[in-house]
Amino acid sequence: MPIIKLVNNMKNEHKIEGSIWNWVIIECTRNLEKCREAIKKYLDSMCPDKSMCIDIIDKQRSKVSMYKWVDALIKSGVPDGRARLILYVISRYLVNIKKMDINEAELVIEEFIDNSCRNYNDCSKIYKSWIRNVLRRVRDGGWMPWSLDRIKKEDPDLHNIINNIINRSNK
Numbered sequence: 632m633p634i635i636k637l638v639n640n641m642k643n644e645h646k647i648e649g650s651i652w653n654w655v656i657i658e659c660t661r662n663l664e665k666c667r668e669a670i671k672k673y674l675d676s677m678c679p680d681k682s683m684c685i686d687i688i689d690k691q692r693s694k695v696s697m698y699k700w701v702d703a704l705i706k707s708g709v710p711d712g713r714a715r716l717i718l719y720v721i722s723r724y725l726v727n728i729k730k731m732d733i734n735e736a737e738l739v740i741e742e743f744i745d746n747s748c749r750n751y752n753d754c755s756k757i758y759k760s761w762i763r764n765v766l767r768r769v770r771d772g773g774w775m776p777w778s779l780d781r782i783k784k785e786d787p788d789l790h791n792i793i794n795n796i797i798n799r800s801n802k
Contacts, residue, residue, distance in 0.1 A: 698776055717765060722740065726769050
């Protein structure tokens, strides 16, 4: 959905009026970055208790930092276990922690697959239709990514692969 249509839908659904909202709409017609800034300023102006809003933002940042190891996996790729990582970790991280839309998340997963092929010669086919289906199910179910502890318990071989990559990226 184009951003301007999304913004107008928000305006209609929430009966938003006023000059600041009109400014948001104008900014959203310019480009995505200006739109994001304008919406952030608008939401900041709507927060009655700044400490509560900051707390919500800090909790989200904390979740993202808890899963920073996933970013290292995406950048490096893996020698084995791509589908399991996409299903249980990467898709859930991108959609439900980083709050990416399905198209953005799909691009990041394709980058992960390309990096796995380039760096580890793990080039077997993973179908885009399967990736999209996983992303939709993850979004609709609100499923959170597996933690390193859960991976260690459920899939020790995959945990060893992840640990090797994390240890290499920390050096």
